[in-house]
Amino acid sequence: MSLKGKRIILGVTGSIAAYKAAHLTRLLIKSGAEVQIVMSTSALDFITPLTLSTLSKRPVLHQFQKDETGEWNNHVELGLWGDLFLVAPASANTLAKFAHGLCDNLLTATYLSARCPVMLAPAMDLDMYQHPAVRENLKKLQSFGNHILDAESGELASGLSGQGRMMEPEHIIERLDAFFSPKRDFLGKKVLITMGPTQEAIDPVRFISNHSSGKMGLSLANAFKERGAEVYVVSGPIALSVDQGQFHWINVRSAQEMFDAASSLHSKMDLCVFAAAVADYAPAEPATEKIKKSEDELTIHLKKNVDIAFSLGKIKKPHQLHVGFALETENEVQNAQSKLEKKNLDLVVLNSMKESGAGFQVDTNRVHIFHRNGTSVSSTTAPKEEIANLILDEIKKAPVWV
Template sequence: MSLKGKKIILGVTGSIAAYKSAVLTRLLIKAGAEVQVIMSTSAFDFITPLTLATLSKRPVLSQFQHDKTGIWNNHVELGLWADLFLVAPASANTLAKFANGICDNLLSASYLSARCTVMLAPAMDLDMYQHPSVLSNIEKLETFGNVVLDAESGELASGLSGRGRMMEPEHILLKVEQFFAVKSDFSGKKVMITMGPTQEAIDPVRYVSNHSSGKMGLALANAFLSRGAEVFVISGPISLKVPKVNFRWKDVKSASEMYQAAVEIHEQMDICVFAAAVADYAPAEVSPEKIKKKDATLSINLVKNVDIAAKLGSKKKQNQVHIGFALETEKEEENAQRKLSEKNFDMIVLNSMKDQGAGFQFDTNKVHIFHRSGLTVQSEIAPKKQIANLIIDQIKNIPVWV
């Protein structure tokens, strides 16, 4: 694929893998991209600005003000100029700065100003890569919508062997090409996603809920956003840190609140994804005061909540797509296919609680996708961001979507 006309900022940080940025720059230029290199000063110890300036055919930037000319390198303009912000290699230090908004150099200031998609290719020794603080920063960056290009395994500069090598330049180029190939395939589409759990009040301090973290829903929201859609999120209470400004975001608590929020926008939507773990039942009465511990047992009468997906499924227009989720513990396929029909879904995504590393709270998932047409697709255990793109790719197989 040609990258002609695509504007890419390439950030290079202080890592032994910085020498690979020369190869990456050459590959991007050869593919037709315009490349502006921004280096952290620590990267100078590993590769010279002259090398990257020669290959990119542009002066390399590293300071807010040019030493000789006094010209101001405007980080805001740089952030607006780029179609893609790529940092390769991304050191542990830079990942920490990005994750926590530390803005002490031109690269981090440009990152904070960027409105485009950000790709990060970590590079460090295997023990550093597995350190909880680094993993926490990477997870945090992913919740911002940044795309992390997972480090590869192999021999490291320390002499050890394991995961931590920066993704090879040829593989990064492929990721960049894939990004631009799908960047606008949902452009102009309005997508509603319900996500997270609901909380059904018992009294002012207690509620009925479930273990949903919202991670799968957020992965879908980020994936749709990166592919050009306008994303409307209706979220139950979650603890994830989310840049809500990127979405049309609405927080709710109960199933009733989620239903009302969904009803208000449903008619405008092209695609509706029902990923929330909505409580099936709610207390019939909510105590106005905290229930005191008195008797050995306590009975709470529960009444059935509105089935949001089924209710809106009965109102689905001919040109709308509805996607459902099913988390099952028995008769998984039978129950999922029954819901596919009963709730008027075009496609349903099945999770099984029996699959190791899948379901609530995990960063990974394993799914079995059923189309109304009879088409089925299964995945292996994979990160939820990867599963999200698999699900979105399958939506494109639904005839009404076209």
């Protein structure tokens, strides 16, 4: 295991998800890591130090002073000891303190003293997680170089359902494994990814679009980056928090703008992944002024948009590899496979709107990957980060790449 002998500082904050820290600690110890747990004061209300110290085989620290003798828990020493500082769960309150350098407990002092990489696994209710203040704090923390383990979707303690659940301990272990033993199998390769939706103007205030969030495309961009590639992203309008400085990033709005940007980069690329949900049609003549509501009916004439994957497929060079995506609702396999030949793709990734946990907006996906040579592979429903790495592994099997 890549975690064998690694020193993990595990921070636990005041969240109902603190109960998962016990299972996470057990998995870390089982993986061969050394674990030193530091709790915030409020975390003591959710899980006892006795439970965590028993599992970690170390005393749990939660205050500066060790005992009545005046001895202290040295946060500077702690910050130097760890190979990784993992905070799981990370509450909104602690995230805010980290983002603004506030230091009122042992956990925050250790964070400010840590020289090792930091991973943060947020946990809170869905409205809190989407609040602009929290999103800004996460963006700020990411800009510091911290790694954010995005919250997962599901049932929350409030009874509501949505994004806010702490990443499951098993998924955290997978991320730690990948972090400590990263594949660098795309080192030196230039990769173009189109992602997100496009917006086709009806008038200055209205447009035609779709429900794509860009989550799958971003997961692919992150996976390629982690595995050594130089990543170029052409993205339609998305609402995700992204450190665009990690990539060569171009923001576009319409299908034509996306095509123009992708075309300008295509000849330099080793690999192109067409993950964007590009609108097939656009208004033929967008109004220059806002269309006023007057008649009971309104007719909008549409024209066919440029097919980006098809157009660039016609000029694909022998050394280049193209990957397409297909989102289907009927005749799924047949429609997806037909794109391999029609668009000169080496692989096509099929999403189905009929499968639970797959498609737009959600954090998970389930895909079927078809190769040009007739082979295929299917995934289970899994986080999009995991699906992204599966797609990369399948790309490595393509004859062009081999």
